[in-house]
Amino acid sequence: MQANQTMETEMATISYAIEGKVVVVTGGTRGIGLDLAKALLAQGARVVVCGRKQAGLDDALAALNGGDQVLAVAAHIAKEADVDRLFDQTVDRFGRVDALVNNVGMNLITGVVDAEPSLFSKIVESNLTGTWLCSRRAAQVMREQKAGKIVSITSIAARRAAPFMGIYGIAKAAIEMMTKTFAQELAPFNVQVNAVAPCMVRTGFSQPFWSNDDLHKEIVKTIPMGRIAETADVVHPVLFLCSDGAGFITGQTLMVDGGASAV
Numbered sequence: 700m701q702a703n704q705t706m707e708t709e710m711a712t713i714s715y716a717i718e719g720k721v722v723v724v725t726g727g728t729r730g731i732g733l734d735l736a737k738a739l740l741a742q743g744a745r746v747v748v749c750g751r752k753q754a755g756l757d758d759a760l761a762a763l764n765g766g767d768q769v770l771a772v773a774a775h776i777a778k779e780a781d782v783d784r785l786f787d788q789t790v791d792r793f794g795r796v797d798a799l800v801n802n803v804g805m806n807l808i809t810g811v812v813d814a815e816p817s818l819f820s821k822i823v824e825s826n827l828t829g830t831w832l833c834s835r836r837a838a839q840v841m842r843e844q845k846a847g848k849i850v851s852i853t854s855i856a857a858r859r860a861a862p863f864m865g866i867y868g869i870a871k872a873a874i875e876m877m878t879k880t881f882a883q884e885l886a887p888f889n890v891q892v893n894a895v896a897p898c899m900v901r902t903g904f905s906q907p908f909w910s911n912d913d914l915h916k917e918i919v920k921t922i923p924m925g926r927i928a929e930t931a932d933v934v935h936p937v938l939f940l941c942s943d944g945a946g947f948i949t950g951q952t953l954m955v956d957g958g959a960s961a962v
């Protein structure tokens with residue numbers, strides 16, 4: 700994406716043929732998830748976003764300005780009852796689930812050696828358990844429909860041990876295997892399951908890293924394309940994997956990292 704382009708203007712120039720599809724984006728209230736929700740609306744999809752905080756959902760609804768094409772549900776993805784409510788409300792409102800994007804992710808800065816077990820559980824629950832709960836509920840609907848797409852956002856940290864992000868990386872690596880496992884179970888039902896694994900993306904989540912000039916320089920040195928990712932760099936591959944064009948791709952993790960994992 701060019702620096703002077705907004706997500707909305709760029710989305711008008713590339714079509715993914717996902718008009719009318721019902722897409723659930725977990726954690727769609729800011730960062731990659733919010734920009735993905737904007738892009739989906741620009742493509743004519745119907746969008747469901749969730750987040751834990753009502754204030755974030757209210758702000759997202761205002762930013763999306765999508766009228767009855769958007770549903771916002773307060774839900775913590777690691778709580779089974781919340782996940783049930785998220786999918787029940789989606790089906791009540793839109794009648795089906797064409798795609799799920801498991802976008803929620805969180806990290807608490809810690810080493811693995813000295814982390815308390817409670818911290819380990821918290822990171823694993825929000826990243827891995829929540830992704831499983833959402834994938835499972837979506838898969839049950841999609842299996843009946845005999846169609847659907849599940850896309851999870853993992854991270855380069857799933858492939859490369861990173862200081863203070865070890866538990867996060869462990870959880871994200873497990874999501875890669877979960878992607879393969881769901882893909883295998885759901886292949887007979889015409890449901891494709893994939894993941895994208897970005898390097899650092901310019902959002903609030905990673906701001907402590909990219910807003911520090913010295914750290915930013917060190918990170919960019921590891922990326923052959925010489926920059927960190929913008930949200931649009933992740934949104935485009937996710938849109939493709941949610942589209943009918945990706946109908947024979949399943950069980951894959953696509954690295955979206957400017958070549959970082961290729962060297």
Ligand SMILES: NC(=O)c1ccc[n+]([C@@H]2O[C@H](COP(=O)([O-])OP(=O)(O)OC[C@H]3O[C@@H](n4cnc5c(N)ncnc54)[C@H](OP(=O)(O)O)[C@@H]3O)[C@@H](O)[C@H]2O)c1
Pocket residue numbers: 725726727728729730731732749750751752753755756774775776777801802803804805825829852853854855896897898899900901902903904905
């Ligand atoms: N930014 C990066 O550098 C980077 C790099 C590689 C991969 N990723 C991955 O990309 C995805 C999106 O990252 P981002 O940078 O856009 O994150 P972000 O800006 O921190 O946004 C996270 C979103 O998830 C929601 N959320 C967090 N925990 C939740 C939970 N338990 N239940 C429901 N909603 C929850 C947040 O809303 P509430 O706070 O209201 O719940 C928010 O909408 C994550 O999976 C992340 O691991 C990011």
